Amino acid sequence: xxxxxxxxxxxxxxxxxxxxxxxxxDYQVFQRQSKSSGTVVVAGRATVNCDAAxxxxxDRFVNQWQRLALDSQTHAFxxxxxxAAGGWYRLELRIQDKGQVVATFEVPHVGxxxxxxxxxxxxxxxxxxxxxxxxxxxxxxxxxxxxxxxNDPQPGVQDNSKNGxxxxxxxxxxxxxxxxxxxxxxxxxxxxxVRQWLPKGExxxxxxxxxxxxxxxxxGRWESEGxxxxxxxxxxxxxxxxxxxxxxWHQGESDAHQAPGHDIPADLYxxxxxxxxxxxxxxxxxxxxxxxxxxxxHTPADPSCPEIRDAQKALWQSGIALEGPDTDQxxxxxxxxxxxxxxxxxxxxxxxxxxxxxxxGAYLDTVLAAR
Numbered sequence: 001x002x003x004x005x006x007x008x009x010x011x012x013x014x015x016x017x018x019x020x021x022x023x024x025x026d027y028q029v030f031q032r033q034s035k036s037s038g039t040v041v042v043a044g045r046a047t048v049n050c051d052a053a054x055x056x057x058x059d060r061f062v063n064q065w066q067r068l069a070l071d072s073q074t075h076a077f078x079x080x081x082x083x084a085a086g087g088w089y090r091l092e093l094r095i096q097d098k099g100q101v102v103a104t105f106e107v108p109h110v111g112x113x114x115x116x117x118x119x120x121x122x123x124x125x126x127x128x129x130x131x132x133x134x135x136x137x138x139x140x141x142x143x144x145x146x147x148x149x150x151n152d153p154q155p156g157v158q159d160n161s162k163n164g165x166x167x168x169x170x171x172x173x174x175x176x177x178x179x180x181x182x183x184x185x186x187x188x189x190x191x192x193x194v195r196q197w198l199p200k201g202e203x204x205x206x207x208x209x210x211x212x213x214x215x216x217x218x219x220g221r222w223e224s225e226g227x228x229x230x231x232x233x234x235x236x237x238x239x240x241x242x243x244x245x246x247x248x249w250h251q252g253e254s255d256a257h258q259a260p261g262h263d264i265p266a267d268l269y270x271x272x273x274x275x276x277x278x279x280x281x282x283x284x285x286x287x288x289x290x291x292x293x294x295x296x297x298h299t300p301a302d303p304s305c306p307e308i309r310d311a312q313k314a315l316w317q318s319g320i321a322l323e324g325p326d327t328d329q330x331x332x333x334x335x336x337x338x339x340x341x342x343x344x345x346x347x348x349x350x351x352x353x354x355x356x357x358x359x360x361g362a363y364l365d366t367v368l369a370a371r
Contacts, residue, residue: 018046018047018095018102019044019045019046019093019095019103019105020044020045020046020047021043021044021105021107022043022044022045023041023043023044024040024041024042024091024107024110025107025147026108026109026110026146026147027088027111027140027147027148027149028107028109028110028111028140028142028147028183029087029111029112029113029114029115029140029147029181029182029183030083030110030111030115030243031113031114031115031183031239031242031243031244031245032085032112032113032114033242033371034085034368034371035085035368035371036084036085037082037083037084037085038083038085038113039080039081039082039083039112040057040080040081040083040089040091040110040112041078041079041080041081042055042068042077042078042079042080042081042091042093043076043077043078044076044077045075045076046075046077046095046102046103047075048075048102048103049075049097049102050075050096050097050103051070051072051096051097052067052070052095052096052097053067053068053070053079053093053094053095054066054068054096055068055079055091055092055093055094056091056092057081057083057089057090057091057092057110058089058090058091058092059084059086059089066079066081067079077095083112084112085112085113086111086112086113086179086180086181087109087110087111087112087113087180087181088109088110088111088181089111089112090106090108090109090110091106091107091110092104092105092106093105093107111138111140111180111181111183112180112181113181113182113183114174114178114180114181114182114183114245114364115142115183115239115243115244115245116182116183116184116185116244116246116247116248116360117184117185117186117232117235117236117239117246117248118167118184118185118186118187118188118248119186119228119232119248119250119251120188120192120248120249120250120251120293121188121189121190121191121192121252121253121254122159122161122188122190122253122342122343123166123253123295123327123342123343123344123352124165124186124188124249124250125154125157125159125161125165125186125188125189125190126152126154126157126161126162126163126164126165126186127161127163127343128152128163128164128165128166128336128343128344128346128348128349129164129336129337129343129344129348130163130164130345130346131151131152131153131163131164132151132152132164132165132166132167132168132346132349132350132353133151133152134149134151134168134171134172135172136171136175136176137149138171138172138180138182139167139168139171139172139175139181139183139184140181140182140183140184141154141155141156141167141183141184141186142155142156142183142184142185142235143155143156143185144156147183150167150168150171150182150184152164152165152167152168154167154184154186155186156185156186156187157186157187157188158227158228158231159188159189159190161190164344164346165186165349166349166350166352166353167184167353168353169349169350169351169352169353170352170353170354170356170357170360171353172353173353173354173357173358173361174357174360174361174364177357178364183244185239185244187228187231187232187235188250189213189228191209191254192208192212192213192228192251192254193208193209193210193254193255194252194255194269194272194273194276195207195208195214195222195224195255195264196208196210196212196214196224196228197251197276198224198229198272198275198276199224199229199275199276200224200225200229200230201223201224201226202223202224202226202275203217203219203221203222203223204221204222204223204224204264204268204272205221205222206222206261206262206263207262208254208255208258208262209254209258209259210254213225213227213228229276229279232247232280233280233283233284236280236283236284236288237284241284241285241286242286245289245360245364246288246289246290246291246363247280247288247289247290247291248293248324248356248360249290249291249293249321249324250293250295250324250327251293251295252269252293252294252295252305252308252309252312253295253296253298253342255269255296255308256296256298256304256305256307257296257298257302257305265307266307266308266314267311269308270311270314270315273292273311273312273321274315274318274320277290277315277321278320289321289322289363290315290320290321290322291321291322291323291324291356291359291360291363292315292316292321292323292324293312293324293325293326293327293356294312294313294324294325294326294327294328295326295327295328296308296309297327297328297330297331297342298342299340299341300331300332300339300340303328303331304328309328322363323359324356324359325352325355325356326355327352327355330344330348330351330352330355333345333347333348334347334348334352335348336348
């Protein structure tokens with residue numbers, strides 16, 4: 001992930017504010033470019049006189065300092081450090097002036113592994129019954145405030161949810177298989193329809209059940225305000241071209257079996273989500289993969305909506321998206337409130353994470369084998 005002026009990071013400093021480090025952040029995960037390697041971006045600015053900046057990744061195999069590009073006027077430094085896939089590594093930085101070290105800094109947890117964006121509604125955010133923690137300690141979560149271990153609640157979501165998520169279990173399962181750090185940025189919002197994720201200005205005839213993020217226009221039609229789409233794309237832009245592996249989409253409950261006046265047909269769901277996917281890729285400037293889950297569960301009395309499930313499946317069949325997990329199968333005690341709720345129980349969150357890891361892992365096996 002290359003540093004962006006659009007998002008401000010918390011300042012790290014050493015030697016009484018003698019340097020500002022924008023990248024890497026503690027617990028930052030960089031997307032690997034091959035099965036065995038990737039690049040760690042080092043960028044910042046010294047606030048003292050200096051004529052050289054060096055960095056190194058301290059692990060068992062690499063301990064050599066690498067000279068960074070340094071602007072003699074602004075003292076801004078930048079460099080790309082090749083690194084083996086893995087972590088956590090320690091990043092060491094030193095600033096020199098006339099052969100003397102005038103500032104040093106260490107970032108104790110830096111990883112090169114797999115990075116994902118998670119979008120959708122409540123089961124993609126923090127509405128699970130029990131907060132989860134990463135068992136391996138190798139899963140990191142991203143938000144505009146920086147990186148942290150991916151213990152619930154996940155930061156970065158576009159709602160105020162504060163409970164459990166599937167993300168720690170998902171990341172742990174992938175780490176168990178690939179032994180590289182996993183980074184996740186969760187950007188979902190509870191109770192949202194696909195209509196609320198449309199880019200700004202896109203219009204439709206039937207409003208979603210929840211009225212946020214849309215408004216009615218003079219013609220009587222409804223229009224997306226683009227808030228959720230823009231929030232998702234800000235994270236994609238922050239990671240940059242090739243800076244994450246895929247986007248994981250888990251949404252559908254708020255388009256399944258809705259009340260009269262709020263329901264949409266399956267073919268419209270497919271067209272809207274396809275539009276979101278295509279626009280996101282065009283705006284990002286690269287065709288990043290989307291995984292779309294099959295999800296429509298409400299209660300034991302309403303366990304699935306075949307029309308919405310078919311709409312999601314149509315995106316795989318057309319090649320627009322990759323096949324995500326079928327989470328409608330998580331019934332009974334996988335759901336909160338003794339199996340009565342739409343959100344996941346402790347057991348369900350663990351199962352949800354494993355289902356995602358199975359689908360993503362099958363894809364990764366193919367991609368990594370080709371490299």
